[in-house]
Amino acid sequence: MDNTFQHDSQPNTVQADGRRPAHTPYPHTLTFDTFVKRHVPALKEAAEKGLPFPFPPRARFMGTLKLHGYNATIVFRRNELHNPTFQSRNRVVACRDKDPIVAQLSDRPLHLLVERILQIHHSSRSLPASSPFSEIMIAGEIAGRDIYRNVAINRLPRFFCIFNVRVDGEWMDMRDYKDVALPDEHIYNIMNWKIWDVEIDFLKDTTEVSKWLYEITEEVEKECPFAASFTDSKGNKISGTGEGLVWTMIPFEGEEWPPNRTHLWNFKTKGERFEVVSRIKPTAPQDPDAMKLANIFVDYAITEARFEQGIEYLREMGLLELGPKPKKCTPHFVKWLEDDVIEEEWEKIVEMGIEEQKVRSVIGVRAREWLFNYLDKVQRNGNVSGHEVGDVPDKLSLV
Secondary structure (H helix, E strand, O other), X not given: OOHHHHHHHOOOOOOOOOOOOOOOOOOXXXXXXXXXXXXXXXXXXXXXXXOOOOOOOEEEEEEEEEOOOEEEEXXXXXXXXXXXXXXXXXXXXXXXXXXXXXXXXXXXXXXHHXXXXXXXXXHHOOOOOOOOOXXXXXXXXXXXXXXXXOOXXXXXXXXXXXXXXXXXXXXXXXXXXXXXXXXXXXXXXXXXOOOEEEEEEOOOOOHHHHHHHHHHHHHHHHOOHHHHXXXXXXXXXXXXXXXEEEEEXXXXXXXXXXXXXXXXXXXXXXXXXXXXXXXXXXXXXXXOOHHHHHHHHHHHHOOHHHHHHHHHHHHHOOOOOOOOOHHHHHHHHXXXXXXXXXXXXXXXXXXXXXXXXXXXXXXXXXXXXXXXXHHHHHHXXXXXXXXXXOOOOOOEEEO
């Protein structure tokens, strides 16, 4: 292996000034319902007052497959095509970490991805080929064997699938960047799989469009198009469950919207088994007391999938391990769960008139009970990952 490739193979965990690189978080993707509740009031207020819209009231979205995996970003800074910074959702990943991002990407020629991004970016903006960049973020998902159970892609060897690219703070239209991939290195681009298209008028009732979005999502849940594009050595299609879709705003044909792409306008729709909230909407009883109301809300706001996301957070941060004191991670689990619910469901909390502290109290009780049961099961089974190994074929072909 030549020196250049070795240099590219190690994640950048120390900057030139000796400091660790800062973590640049990937934007949180809201559910469709939360997206509507959070952003549409500003649209309606702008319409009433004759002010500029924060985003178009009638917008176009493309739907791409949401893969049930481990969020990962690769960040290149200061015109450097080598020594990328690897990031999980919540932290910078060091090369010494036992982390699926390092394991999957540290020996890949990632500079080739940057070179292709720059070719497309500079060409589309009529910039000189030698134009420098400040930062390039490549966002994607580590998925495949042993990452998440109960999905068809768990039967695939591990891979990295790119779903977004940001150049100098601006999110790119991924339809132009579908060639940013290294299939021979198990680095794919989600734009090379099926894409859906929908127009949404946010100043009108969105009930029908929501129904359609979840009908499409149910189809993906029943049969994952990504997994189904692979066959094993016997020619059998990899069949099974998919997680859902991510819907990203794109301009209409002939239009340039949004002109400022520093904000990523998108939302997600998940299959029912992967949703972190119940599809049964909470309703406040007549004359409820504060704790009863908080319990009704938490019944809605926390599903098994959200508890499992909390476990993934502990694992990502290196806080989950077997040992004499496995429950020492409890405060971290409880706090993550409380903060995640408050952040994602704040509009519902306000709508129902629930006290935040009461919500946190109920979540704390339930989180501890669930976590202790989980840890007991892990101790008995001796498997801290908690994931199914599954039957992974030795050889796969992309159809």
